Amino acid sequence: MIRFEHVRKRYPGGHEALKNVSFRLDSGEMAFLTGHSGAGKSTLLKLIALIERPSHGSIWVNQRNLARLHPRDIPGHRRRLGIIFQNPTLLFDRSVYENTAVPLRIAGCPEAETARRVRAALDQVGLLDKERLNPVALSGGEQQRLGIARAIVAKPEVILADEPTGNLDPVLSREIMQLFQRLNQVGVTTLIASHDLDLIREFPNRQLTLARGELVGDRS
Amino acid sequence: MSRRRRRPGATFVSPRPRAEPAARKDRRNRRQAPRGRGGSIARHHWQALRSAMHRLVKTPLATLMTVMVIAVALSLPAALQIVVKNAHAVSGNLEHKAQISLFLRQRVTEGQARELQQQLAERSEIVAVEFISRQQALEEFRSLSEFGSALDTLGENPLPHVLLVYPRVDQHDTEQLETLRADLAALPQVELAQLDLAWLQRLFAIIEILQRSVAFISLFLTFAVILVVANTIRLMSQNYREEIEVFKLVGASDAYVRRPFLYSGLLYGFAGGLLALLMVLLATLWLSGPVNELARLYHSDYRLQGLDWRDGLTLLVTGLLLGFGGSWAAVSRYLRELQL
Ligand SMILES: Nc1ncnc2c1ncn2[C@@H]1O[C@H](COP(=O)(O)OP(=O)(O)O)[C@@H](O)[C@H]1O
Numbered sequence: 001m002i003r004f005e006h007v008r009k010r011y012p013g014g015h016e017a018l019k020n021v022s023f024r025l026d027s028g029e030m031a032f033l034t035g036h037s038g039a040g041k042s043t044l045l046k047l048i049a050l051i052e053r054p055s056h057g058s059i060w061v062n063q064r065n066l067a068r069l070h071p072r073d074i075p076g077h078r079r080r081l082g083i084i085f086q087n088p089t090l091l092f093d094r095s096v097y098e099n100t101a102v103p104l105r106i107a108g109c110p111e112a113e114t115a116r117r118v119r120a121a122l123d124q125v126g127l128l129d130k131e132r133l134n135p136v137a138l139s140g141g142e143q144q145r146l147g148i149a150r151a152i153v154a155k156p157e158v159i160l161a162d163e164p165t166g167n168l169d170p171v172l173s174r175e176i177m178q179l180f181q182r183l184n185q186v187g188v189t190t191l192i193a194s195h196d197l198d199l200i201r202e203f204p205n206r207q208l209t210l211a212r213g214e215l216v217g218d219r220s
Numbered sequence: 221m222s223r224r225r226r227r228p229g230a231t232f233v234s235p236r237p238r239a240e241p242a243a244r245k246d247r248r249n250r251r252q253a254p255r256g257r258g259g260s261i262a263r264h265h266w267q268a269l270r271s272a273m274h275r276l277v278k279t280p281l282a283t284l285m286t287v288m289v290i291a292v293a294l295s296l297p298a299a300l301q302i303v304v305k306n307a308h309a310v311s312g313n314l315e316h317k318a319q320i321s322l323f324l325r326q327r328v329t330e331g332q333a334r335e336l337q338q339q340l341a342e343r344s345e346i347v348a349v350e351f352i353s354r355q356q357a358l359e360e361f362r363s364l365s366e367f368g369s370a371l372d373t374l375g376e377n378p379l380p381h382v383l384l385v386y387p388r389v390d391q392h393d394t395e396q397l398e399t400l401r402a403d404l405a406a407l408p409q410v411e412l413a414q415l416d417l418a419w420l421q422r423l424f425a426i427i428e429i430l431q432r433s434v435a436f437i438s439l440f441l442t443f444a445v446i447l448v449v450a451n452t453i454r455l456m457s458q459n460y461r462e463e464i465e466v467f468k469l470v471g472a473s474d475a476y477v478r479r480p481f482l483y484s485g486l487l488y489g490f491a492g493g494l495l496a497l498l499m500v501l502l503a504t505l506w507l508s509g510p511v512n513e514l515a516r517l518y519h520s521d522y523r524l525q526g527l528d529w530r531d532g533l534t535l536l537v538t539g540l541l542l543g544f545g546g547s548w549a550a551v552s553r554y555l556r557e558l559q560l
């Protein structure tokens with residue numbers, strides 16, 4: 001569950017990226033976060049991941065009030081999230097397999113279990129046959145899927161995706177969104193920021209719309 | 221979490237009954253994950269060490285240069301320490317170099333002199349007392365001096381009994397020797413108490429200067445090693461910025477991110493210390509031939525003193541500590557700046 005209560009975010013320099021945003025996303029629910037560029041979508045996701053802190057209001061993620069979270073507990077909080085960026089921040093000095101394994105290594109997962117989970121995640125995104133390759137050898141869509149595999153490998157409670165289809169053609173974009181839907185079917189709360197309204201229209205999920213930092217639409 | 225709150229309009233394909241067991245399975249898996257805390261900590265350290273070695277090997281030239289700089293910086297104080305050690309050794313058994321000669325009064329008999337010898341030998345500030353009777357003194361004088369026969373013409377032996385007092389010597393305090401001399405001079409049996417201090421004081425002063433220079437240079441170079449390591453690790457952390465960011469975003473703690481860098485620092489320090497040790501050992505080996513030859517020419521059984529195992533250990537541990545300190549400072553600062 002994700003809950004925003006009167007959240008404001010003012011960046012140093014004075015720009016107010018979010019103005020009084022309140023909403024609630026239930027556990028297991030999947031929603032799109034839409035709005036024009038600069039509307040505050042990325043900011044909203046960053047607040048959930050504690051990459052940024054709200055200036056005002058409170059954010060709850062699965063009963064935890066993020067404002068009360070000790071800095072020491074931020075890593076633990078992030079380990080329960082699967083974050084996917086527009087540019088999949090891949091590490092090009094290691095294989096597809098190792099890229100996927102990063103969250104498990106951080107969690108201290110035993111080798112056998114790591115192997116099992118990495119293969120399961122790569123299988124889900126259709127990259128199992130490329131595990132030995134360097135991510136450089138992957139196409140844009142494959143790199144994006146690798147980013148998704150890394151986000152889901154540690155079985156997060158929440159998936160956050162920021163323009164996951166930003167660089168992809170419509171066919172690949174649709175495939176990625178369908179992948180998110182499949183992932184969501186095992187009960188992972190999912191929030192996907194995207195400004196691609198044409199694409200989102202094809203999906204029946206809830207749609208939160210931001211405009212200049214305000215939540216102007218909430219459509220199921 | 222109330223599933224009833226889901227919006228009625230959501231034409232969601234997710235069949236809840238299927239989602240249920242999967243979610244439960246998830247929770248079970250999560251519970252299994254931290255299994256064996258000790259195991260996971262050991263795994264973290266092993267990963268970090270491997271990753272650190274990997275990083276060093278990936279840039280062999282830079283690594284070699286850093287290690288060499290550390291080695292030079294560490295070997296210099298170590299070499300100077302050897303010089304100090306040998307200065308101590310040359311000054312040798314100081315307890316038998318510093319001596320106070322007590323010339324006893326003429327009226328003191330041999331028996332009384334020997335009694336005084338025993339009394340003095342029992343004092344804690346005195347190591348040993350040697351008795352030289354006036355006859356011994358005379359014979360020695362005869363054998364050493366050309367005036368030996370001249371003494372015979374005197375008929376009577378003019379020399380007094382002598383006690384040679386070997387005091388305990390504290391390096392930093394020649395004053396106490398002077399106090400002891402005055403003390404002994406005040407004894408009724410003693411005519412004259414002589415202490416030759418000048419050479420001893422000179423030697424002590426030289427050793428003191430040497431020691432302080434070594435301490436100063438060591439401190440200076442210690443600082444240099446920390447800076448070298450810190451700078452290297454700082455560059456390294458900049459090179460690994462992407463990795464650090466990814467790691468932190470998927471939930472790595474600062475400790476986790478820091479660990480490979482700390483191991484890198486430790487490895488630099490250890491390799492630097494080891495190389496320094498090797499360099500100093502080679503240097504002493506190279507010098508010991510000529511030095512021992514020189515000593516032989518002076519009929520001395522003096523041997524060049526090199527590093528013992530304790531010095532070697534100190535060098536390695538110092539390297540490790542400085543490597544650790546330097547990398548800790550650099551990477552902690554970097555993480556603070558990163559603000560992730
Ligand atoms: N780190 C930052 N510092 C200052 N302003 C920022 C920062 N990040 C984003 N902004 C501003 O906040 C607003 C919202 O940005 P963002 O959340 O990235 O929007 P979106 O993802 O919807 O395009 C924009 O006007 C942007 O310029």
Ligand SMILES: [Mg+2]
Binds near residue numbers: 162163
């Ligand atoms: Mg954005």
